[in-house]
Amino acid sequence: MQDVIKEAGLSVGAFYRYFSSKAELIRAIAEEKVGTIVGTLEQLLEQEPPPAMPVVMAELLAQVDRNLGEDGPVRIAVQVWGEAAYDPAFADLVGAIYGRIRDKAAVLAAKVDPAADPAALAAVMVGLVQGYIIQRxxxxxxxxxxxxxxxxxxxxxxxxxxxxxxx
Incomplete structure (x- = not known):
């Protein structure tokens, strides 16, 4: 946290005026970045006719690459996943975030392939993106x-x- 506070150019007191904990800071960052992924899914949902699944996956992976920088949010996501294995607050945060992403992916999956089980397809889509993130x-x-x-x-x-x- 000291590194974050120093990088932000704030005093400890000023930082804690905005965020009460490391979890709250990470939640704020995650919410912003989840908006990016959900926005990508919403843009794909607006397309008529709906894009084929390979196009959907290509766009989701491109979004990962756009946010992969040295200190990018994709790298922060991996750190949060690690914290979630040990910290219930982070586990709840990760569960809520990926629940929102899976829900939006299920809506898109139902549109892309009405014959498929949207929840199953969304779970696999999210898992494939997470696997790509881990490998990258x-x-x-x-x-x-x-x-x-x-x-x-x-x-x-x-x-x-x-x-x-x-x-």
């Missing part, structure tokens, strides 16, 4: 186009038929 932040070796190409190959080779066989 921790490994730094995955390329968006390669990731999308792999996703396309996975779905074309092991699509709906493969999913039923796994049961």
């Amino acid at each position: 932040v921790l490994a730094g070796r995955v390329d968006r186009e390669v990731y999308l190409k792999g996703l396309g190959a996975l779905m074309s080779r092991y699509g709906a038929e493969g999913a039923h066989e796994a049961r």
Whole structure:
């Protein structure tokens, strides 16, 4: 927290006038960035006809890359996920944030593929984006186009038929 306060150019007292805790600061940052992701989903929802799922995923991953900078919000998200494993306040924060994203993704999924289970499709969409984030932040070796190409190959080779066989 001392580094954050110093970077902001505030005194400790001034900082705590705005934020009562580290969790509150992270919540404020997260809310701002969730708005970006939800905004991306809303823009995709407005398109007529609705975009195909590969277009949806490409745009979501592009949004990740746009927010990946050295101190970008994507990196902060990974830190918050780590904190959530040990801190119930962070776990609640992460649950609420991803609940909002999943809910909006489910609305989009229902529009993109009315025959699919929107909650299931949204859960997978969010999981794929989170997996991409982890690989970009921790490994730094995955390329968006390669990731999308792999996703396309996975779905074309092991699509709906493969999913039923796994049961």
